[in-house]
Amino acid sequence: MAARHMALHTSASSAFAAVLAQWMWKQLPLWIKEDISFQNLLKDKKEVTQEELSHLGSVVEKLQEMVKSTKGIYVPQLHATFLAYIQLSCQIKLSQPKLQEQMTRNYLYKSSGKPFSMRRLQSPEFQDALNFATWAYHDDSQVIQEKIHKHGYTLLNHHLPLRPGNVAYFLAVSHEKKRLLVGIRGTSSLEDILTDCCSRAVSLEGKNDDDNSCIEVQMATESEMHLANDDKAEIKSRRERILLEDCNNGDNYIWCHEGILISSESMVRKIKPFIIDLIEECDYSVMLCGHSLGAGAATLSALILRSRFPKLTTNQKLRVYAFGPPPVLDRDSAVAAASFCTSVVNNADIIPRCSLYNFAVFLECLRKVQLRLVEKEMSPTGLISTKAFIDKLSEGTSGKLLMTVSELNKTAREAHEQTTPHKPEHLYIPGRVIMPYNPLIEDFEGEDDDEIDQLKPEQKTWLCTETDGTAAVFRNVEVDGARLFTDHASSSYFEALGMDYDF
DSSP states (O other): OHHHHHHHHHHHHHHHHHHHHHHHHHHSOHHHHTOHHHHHTTSSOOOOOOSTTSSHHHHHHHHHHHHHTTTTOOOTTHHHHHHHHHHHHHHHHHHSOHHHHHHHHHHHHHTTSEEOOHHHHTSHHHHHHHHHHHHTTOSOHHHHHHHHHTTTOEEEEEEOOOSTTOOOEEEEEETTTTEEEEEEOOSOSHHHHHHHHOOOEEESTTOOTTOOSOOOOOOSSOEEEEEOSTTOEEEEESSOEEEEOOGGGSOSOOEEEHHHHHHHHHHHHHHHHHHIIIIITTOOEEEEEEETHHHHHHHHHHHHHHHHOGGGGSTTOEEEEEESOOOOEEHHHHHHGGGTEEEEOOTTOSGGGOOHHHHHHHHHHHHHHHHHHHHTTOSSSSHHHHHHHHHHHHTTTSSOOSSOHHHHHHHHHHHHHHSOTTSTTOEEOOSEEEEEEOOSSOOOTTSOHHHHHHSOGGGGGOEEEEEETTSGGGGOOOOOTTHHHHTTSHHHHHHHTTOOOOO
């Protein structure tokens, strides 16, 4: 009887395992099922293609390289330390006088650059660009055609990728405006997430096998060039002091987000025939628009296009509008890209702040919290210390601070000082950055009074700053509930630009 019961139990377990395996197989994306690397796990080995991010093994390799680039960053008991940090942040937020907190935040946003008119941000120039970037999320080509036709464009091509290392985009043309439009979709699938996660900084130089020229980036500000010895040229600008060396010695590379660069190169190869026909022969201009991942791809695609088609480097022939872009360029290149790229960052949007630089500073703060837990015998490594840790968390926001505000600020300040911003692995938001934000208190000092009076009531809750990706405001992650995530939604950008959400 016992043997029969055991046999029934084993049969039921096997049946359940079979059903579960079948369900998991159905959930796998088609590109993984057909992937040679994945099939190698199930049968004899086959030769794997070397095309970047075209197979599962390549994706895993890129992710491993990204992890290796952060190998010096380690925090013991990370899960417990993170919980303690969240508790500490909430306690500090509640302990600060509300007015002081509001004034500190307002000052950070306001002092990061110069005032920018909300009326100008809410102009057709930016509103149309946001529409194009958002419509790229549609899978239906007919829907895209109907929407862009109202703006005088005709759809030429609509690409929906099935693998990582590619982005979805649509290509359209307006013969009346003599303009080629590229709308690039942001993160909306597992494949896009994998592309985002392959975030190691790699050099743009040498990636273009069919182009041996240097990648050209114009300075964003007034500058002077002075020749020096050893084929070096020193550029002095109001913002940056950049040393450019001879193109063949390998030291003047532009560093980019790897996954997005691979996607951009793939897209440029696909649209190149249209570029040759309309740009080289008909002298059309190009406008690239994107949100999130699409914003980063628009910027890097523009860099590649400018290097291959010299006509696009003159007379504003190529423009990029990037909404909520991730950090995709090294410090100097990000600033210099202002000659052709305009990024818009809404309030506390977390994606433009997802840089290795910020990650390093954040982990340094976690290290300090971990040391304090050890000092107070609250690090959950044993029975007694675990109980002390749980008791500490159970205090909520009413307990004693693990660290004072000044101690935490000092840790963050020292971490910023120890982190070298010009390291190639530290990437920044590209180009000129327009930052609309909601002031927590009424603060319109320095704004034009007549313009303020002409704004609609709902517009008076917004201010705007023009800056670049190196500003201090982007080195500060604003922990305020879910806002750092909701501010990234395209609907939030529609609100900032004074538009009704149109998808």
